[in-house]
């Protein structure tokens with residue numbers, strides 16, 4: 553098992569995993585948009601870090617850490633965990649747990665005060681994963697689509 557940050561050479565595999573994640577959310581993937589998002593992350597590592605986990609050299613999963621969030625009331629920087637996806641054939645082996653554990657460690661090293669994420673109300677597998685990692689929740693997420 554290897555965990556590392558994605559490089560430009562990983563675009564195809566990361567976009568493939570993002571496409572699967574969108575399909576999990578019943579959303580249509582637009583390849584050009586995913587490719588543009590990947591390139592944006594590669595060009596702006598101060599904003600988005602994409603991580604991958606490999607098994608015997610094969611990319612088995614991904615997750616991203618979005619940076620640059622700031623709490624005005626205590627002056628802390630915090631991060632957002634996004635796009636958590638493990639290929640179906642690699643699930644149930646602790647990959648997500650290890651990958652997110654690694655990203656949390658990176659967040660600590662970057663002196664972030666906390667890491668946030670959102671999960672669908674009925675994604676109980678993800679809830680268990682996040683709670684096993686120590687995440688807690690006492691909030692409701694609201695959103696207002698603007699386009």
Ligand SMILES: CC(C)(COP(=O)(O)OP(=O)(O)OC[C@H]1O[C@@H](n2cnc3c(N)ncnc32)[C@H](O)[C@@H]1OP(=O)(O)O)[C@@H](O)C(=O)NCCC(=O)NCCS
Nearest residue numbers: 636637638643644645646647648649671677678680681684
């Ligand atoms: C959720 C997901 C990332 C878990 O990946 P995974 O590598 O299989 O998870 P792990 O093997 O590391 O499991 C770690 C913990 O997560 C929880 N978990 C993972 N899969 C689970 C399942 N099918 N049922 C119940 N709990 C589960 C368990 O607490 C597990 O620990 P345990 O085995 O000691 O009980 C994976 O199923 C996935 O990619 N799902 C589709 C995309 C998705 O839901 N992403 C998250 C969006 S918020």
